[in-house]
Amino acid sequence: xxxxxxxxxxxxMIWLLVILSLGGARTPLPRAGGxxxxxxAATPSPPPLVLSLxxxxxxxxxxxxxxxxxxxxxxxxxSTRDAVAANRYPQIDLLAAIxxxxxxxxxxxxxxxxxxxxxxxxxxxxxDASIIQPLYTFGKLxxxxxxxxxxxxxxKAQVRVKSAEIIRKVAEFYYGLVLARELQTLLSEAQTxxxxxxxxIQQLLEEGSETVTEMDLFKLDTxxxxxxxxxxxxxxxxxxxxxxxxxxxxxxxxxxxxIATKRLVPEKYPLQALSEYxxxxxxxxxxxxxxxxxxxxxxxxxxxxxRAYYPDVFIGVIAGLANADNRTDIDNPFxxxxxxxxxxxxxxxxxxxxxxxxxAAKVRGAEAEYRKLLEKKALAETGxxxxxxxxxxxxxxxxxxxxxxxxxxxxxRKWLVAAQANFDLGIGEARDLAEAxxxxxxxxxENFRAIYRFNLAVARLEQATGMSTQEYHR
Numbered sequence: 001x002x003x004x005x006x007x008x009x010x011x012x013m014i015w016l017l018v019i020l021s022l023g024g025a026r027t028p029l030p031r032a033g034g035x036x037x038x039x040x041a042a043t044p045s046p047p048p049l050v051l052s053l054x055x056x057x058x059x060x061x062x063x064x065x066x067x068x069x070x071x072x073x074x075x076x077x078x079s080t081r082d083a084v085a086a087n088r089y090p091q092i093d094l095l096a097a098i099x100x101x102x103x104x105x106x107x108x109x110x111x112x113x114x115x116x117x118x119x120x121x122x123x124x125x126x127x128d129a130s131i132i133q134p135l136y137t138f139g140k141l142x143x144x145x146x147x148x149x150x151x152x153x154x155x156k157a158q159v160r161v162k163s164a165e166i167i168r169k170v171a172e173f174y175y176g177l178v179l180a181r182e183l184q185t186l187l188s189e190a191q192t193x194x195x196x197x198x199x200x201i202q203q204l205l206e207e208g209s210e211t212v213t214e215m216d217l218f219k220l221d222t223x224x225x226x227x228x229x230x231x232x233x234x235x236x237x238x239x240x241x242x243x244x245x246x247x248x249x250x251x252x253x254x255x256x257x258x259i260a261t262k263r264l265v266p267e268k269y270p271l272q273a274l275s276e277y278x279x280x281x282x283x284x285x286x287x288x289x290x291x292x293x294x295x296x297x298x299x300x301x302x303x304x305x306x307r308a309y310y311p312d313v314f315i316g317v318i319a320g321l322a323n324a325d326n327r328t329d330i331d332n333p334f335x336x337x338x339x340x341x342x343x344x345x346x347x348x349x350x351x352x353x354x355x356x357x358x359x360a361a362k363v364r365g366a367e368a369e370y371r372k373l374l375e376k377k378a379l380a381e382t383g384x385x386x387x388x389x390x391x392x393x394x395x396x397x398x399x400x401x402x403x404x405x406x407x408x409x410x411x412x413r414k415w416l417v418a419a420q421a422n423f424d425l426g427i428g429e430a431r432d433l434a435e436a437x438x439x440x441x442x443x444x445x446e447n448f449r450a451i452y453r454f455n456l457a458v459a460r461l462e463q464a465t466g467m468s469t470q471e472y473h474r
Contacts, residue, residue, distance in 0.1 A: 046256055047256065048256035048257050048258040049251075049255065049256060049257050049258070050257075050258050050259070050260050051249075051257070051258075051259060051260060052259070052260040052261070053170070053171065053174050053259075053260075053261065055260075056170050056174055056245065056249050056259070057167050057170050057171075057472070058472070059249045059250065059251075060166050060167070060169075060170050060248055060249040060250065061163055061166065061167075061472055062250070063249060063250025063251075064166050064248060064249070064250055065250070066162050066165075066166065067159065067162050067163055067166060069162075070155070070158050070159040070161075070162040070163075071159055073155045073158060073159075074152065074155040074156050074158075074159060076155070077148070077151045077152040077154070077155040078152050080148050080151065081145065081148035081149055081151065081152055084141075084144045084145050084147075084148045085145050085148070087134065087141055087144075088134065088141060088145075089133075090131050090132065090133045090316075091131070091132045091133075091134075092129070092130070092131050093129065093130045093132075094127070094128070094129045095127070095128045095129075096125075096126070096127045097125075097126050097127075098123055098124065098125045098126075099123060099124060100120045100122075100123055100124075101120065101121070101122045101123055101124035101324035101325075101326055101327060101339050102118045102119065102120060102326075102327075102339075103119045103120070103121045103122070103326045103327065104326070104327040104328060104337070104339075105327075105328050106328055107328065107330060108330055108332050108335055111328075121326045122324060122325050122326035123324070124322060124323065124324035124327075124339045124340070125322065125323055125324075126320070126321065126322035126323075126338070126339075127320070127321045127322075128318075128319070128320045129317075129318070129319045129320070130316060130317070130318045130319075131316050131317045131318075132314050132315075132316040133314060133315050133316055134312060134313070134314050135313045135314055135315055136312070136313040137307070137312045137313075138307045138310035138311075138312075139303055139304075139307045140304050140307045140308065140310075140312070143300040143301070143303040143304045143307070144300070144301075144304050146296075146297075146300040147296075147297040147298075147300035147301045147304065148297075150293045150294070150296045150297035150300065151293075151297050153289070153293040154290050154293045154294050154297065157286040157287070157289040157290040157293065158286070158290065160286035160289075160466075160469045161286045161287060161290070163468075163469045163472065164286065164462075164463045164466070164468050164469050165463070166248065167459070167462070167463065167468045167469065167472075168459045168460060168462075168463045168468070169248050170245065170248055170249060171455065171456065171459035172456055172459065173241055173244045173245040173248060174245055174259060174261070175264070175452050175455045175456060176241045176244075176452070177238060177241035177242055177245060177259060178259070178261050178262075178263070178264045178452075179264055179448055179449065179451075179452040180234060180237045180238035180241055181238055181262075182263070182264050182448045183234050183445060183448065184231070184234045184235065184238060186441065186444065186445060187230060187231045187234055188231065191228070191231060198217070198221070202217065205217065242257075242258075242259075245259070264448055264451050264452060264455075265451065266399075266402060266451050266454050266455065267454070267455050267458050269395070269458045271392075271395060271396070271399075274388070274389060274392050277388050277392060277461065277464075277465050278385045278388050278389070280465045280466070280467065281384055281385065281388050281464060281465045281466055282384075283466075284465060284466030284467055284470065285384055285464075285465065285466035286466060286469070287380055287384065288380065288384070288466075291373065291376065291377045291380060294373050295370065295373055295374065295377065298366065298369050298370040298373055299370060301366045301369070301370075302363070302366040302367055302370055304366075305359070305362045305363040305365075305366040306363050308353065308359045308362065308363075309356065309359055310352075311350040311351060311352035312350065312351040312352070313348075313349075313350055314348075314349055314350075314351065315346070315347065315348050315349075316346070316347050316349070317344060317345070317346050317347065318344070318345060318347055319343065319344035319345075320341065320342065320343050320344075321341075321342045322337075322338060322339055322340055322341050322342070323339075323340060324339040324340050327339055327340045328340075384464070387464040388461065388464040388465055390460075390464075391457055391460040391461035391463075391464045392461060394453065394457035394460065394461075395454060395457040395458060395461060397453075398450055398451075398453045398454035398457050399454060401446075401450040401453070401454075402447065402450045402451055402454060405443055405446045405447035405450050406447055408439075408443040408446075408447075409440060409443035409444045409446075409447050412436060412439045412440035412443050413440050415436040415439070415440070416436040416437055416440050418436075419435075419436040419437075
């Protein structure tokens with residue numbers, strides 16, 4: 001076999017290995033609804049809105065519908081608290097009615113009309129009113145307000161829980177897009193080298209060289225098609241990542257948008273001791289805030305349920321006014337005519353529900369809800385530190401992998417240069433050159449993936465400790 005034939009075989013072998021290695025190094029990105037189209041406009045389009053990671057996070061916290069939903073939950077809880085607190089003030093009830101009025105003439109001694117012989121000749125109008133001011137509820141009212149107030153804090157903490165999730169998602173999609181573009185660059189560079197090899201083969205064919213054949217060109221075109229396939233998949237992954245990021249930050253469809261970061265590099269994140277992060281999570285993690293406030297609310301509701309055994313003491317005024325023109329107005333206070341009267345009087349009273357069995361059931365239910373939340377708190381106290389440690393260990397592992405793969409791809413690069421030189425001098429083997437080239441590309445891709453995992457682990461640790469929302473919820 002001639003030198004040129006050996007070189008052509010080497011080119012074919014190298015690019016086959018490149019395609020297979022890069023195809024296996026593709027990193028799946030989180031899926032999101034919709035595709036980011038690449039429209040070819042005849043008229044100049046406005047420049048895209050370019051956002052950094054920080055800007056994407058801030059926009060997501062303002063525009064994301066999940067966070068807006070959580071904020072609406074706070075407003076619902078606040079309205080419930082206000083409704084409970086309103087029971088401290090006088091409660092006014094008013095009933096106004098009109099209806100048919102039986103005729104009644106005469107006085108308390110004689111009437112030409114009979115009670116059983118009803119003659120409707122007119123209508124009556126009546127108004128009944130009451131003003132009730134609670135005096136003492138044995139703690140039902142005060143503890144109800146306390147429970148509702150703690151419920152507001154639970155919903156506010158839920159906003160932070162949802163915000164932390166969205167911040168992590170933004171980081172995941174943002175870094176995923178940068179990773180996809182880095183892999184696109186690797187594939188594009190490989191495509192460029194393959195095109196150079198094809199042009200060289202075409203030139204040799206046109207010169208009538210016997211060292212190459214049309215079959216060599218067909219093989220190369222086949223590899224070229226496979227490479228285009230992998231590049232198209234990389235383009236799709238980048239488009240999906242951009243679409244997912246657009247959706248998460250609430251960017252309107254059709255708005256030109258891109259990210260500011262061009263290269264995938266590790267975030268600067270000095271790692272502290274694991275115990276410090278675990279302790280931080282106990283103070284900052286919004287789930288712990290939810291549990292503390294929830295337990296306080298449940299405890300107050302237990303008191304409300306238990307105090308239902310006692311009455312409510314109140315003062316007030318009750319009044320009534322009725323009039324019917326077809327009935328004689330009799331002033332005798334011992335004669336009651338609901339169609340024609342007026343009265344008003346202050347009152348002091350008790351309101352008491354004597355269904356003690358139902359009250360006991362409500363007490364047991366409130367106590368069970370409290371115990372259930374206690375168990376949830378116990379689970380969080382053991383589970384959240386595990387989440388913190390998991391993210392911490394992922395950072396440590398990713399740091400070590402970044403260092404190892406960086407050394408590996410730099411060594412592979414030196415290996416590749418040496419193998420190319422030896423082969424050009426005719427003292428190297430094609431297998432050595434192919435292995436060096438393949439390992440370089442694989443290690444470079446693995447280094448990118450390690451950086452992506454590191455940055456994502458940092459985002460997860462920030463979420464696990466509760467630190468991710470500190471800057472945005474002060």
